[in-house]
Amino acid sequence: MAREFQVRREQDLPATPEQVWHAVATSAGNLGWLYPMEIEPRVGGAVSRGDATVVEWQPPRLFAVRATRDGGFSNTLTYRIEPGDAGAAHLRMGIHWVHEGVVDDGWDTRADAAEKHVDFYQHSLAQYLTHFADRSAVYVKANRSGPTADPGEFAALRRHLGLAEDTAVGSRLSLDLPGAPGAPGGPVDVVVDYLSRDFVGLRGPDALYRFFDGSSWNWPIWLGHHLFAKDVDEQRAEQAWTDWLCEASSHAPAAGR
Numbered sequence: 001m002a003r004e005f006q007v008r009r010e011q012d013l014p015a016t017p018e019q020v021w022h023a024v025a026t027s028a029g030n031l032g033w034l035y036p037m038e039i040e041p042r043v044g045g046a047v048s049r050g051d052a053t054v055v056e057w058q059p060p061r062l063f064a065v066r067a068t069r070d071g072g073f074s075n076t077l078t079y080r081i082e083p084g085d086a087g088a089a090h091l092r093m094g095i096h097w098v099h100e101g102v103v104d105d106g107w108d109t110r111a112d113a114a115e116k117h118v119d120f121y122q123h124s125l126a127q128y129l130t131h132f133a134d135r136s137a138v139y140v141k142a143n144r145s146g147p148t149a150d151p152g153e154f155a156a157l158r159r160h161l162g163l164a165e166d167t168a169v170g171s172r173l174s175l176d177l178p179g180a181p182g183a184p185g186g187p188v189d190v191v192v193d194y195l196s197r198d199f200v201g202l203r204g205p206d207a208l209y210r211f212f213d214g215s216s217w218n219w220p221i222w223l224g225h226h227l228f229a230k231d232v233d234e235q236r237a238e239q240a241w242t243d244w245l246c247e248a249s250s251h252a253p254a255a256g257r
Contacts, residue, residue, distance in 0.1 A: 005097040005111045015129040017089045021060035032137040033128035072100030138232045142242040144220040154213035160248040178240035
């Protein structure tokens with residue numbers, strides 16, 4: 001018997017259907033809120049992430065990709081874009097997993113992670129379209145070296161970042177963040193735009209800073225930032241944030257403490 005998992009979300013976005021299409025269906029747009037993903041713009045076109053294929057391509061209203069793997073697994077991601085009022089748009093997105101074979105013990109873990117990551121990414125899409133639409137982005141990622149099951153490690157990262165216990169969504173902070181060309185080091189004024197057990201989202205004047213805790217799923221802690229300042233040196237920024245993440249890890253509590 002096939003096992004299925006679905007996530008469906010809808011949201012109104014302060015952008016035209018064409019701007020939403022650019023964000024979700026193009027490689028350049030993905031850099032502003034999601035992650036690098038090369039998309040060949042046609043039905044049957046290749047999608048670099050997950051060896052997927054474009055199965056729907058009707059700009060600016062319908063885009064879908066499907067990935068398949070051995071063992072009877074398929075994953076289809078669909079975006080439906082509808083015009084809204086006064087130049088806005090309404091987005092319907094869905095993820096549909098199907099597994100025809102024997103499901104391993106990690107199915108429930110991956111499903112829980114997928115649903116929570118979808119909420120964070122869809123929020124980031126709205127932030128991108130509200131504050132940075134049509135601006136080019138550089139994506140910077142850094143990972144911890146190994147998985148963790150201890151939420152205290154992400155709590156330590158939050159403290160290293162400068163978030164107090166009473167920090168909440170909407171809090172305005174001045175934080176010392178790694179520098180890069182176009183985004184000088186030193187205090188940066190940010191707004192906390194997302195905050196949960198598993199994620200931290202900060203919005204600066206030229207960036208969306210995203211921090212991911214993997215402890216709920218025994219995954220690594222990592223970060224994936226979207227930098228919109230001009231003349232950002234991607235390698236230098238990545239190294240600066242990798243060093244920062246290593247320093248934050250050094251302040252994490254030792255296992256069993």
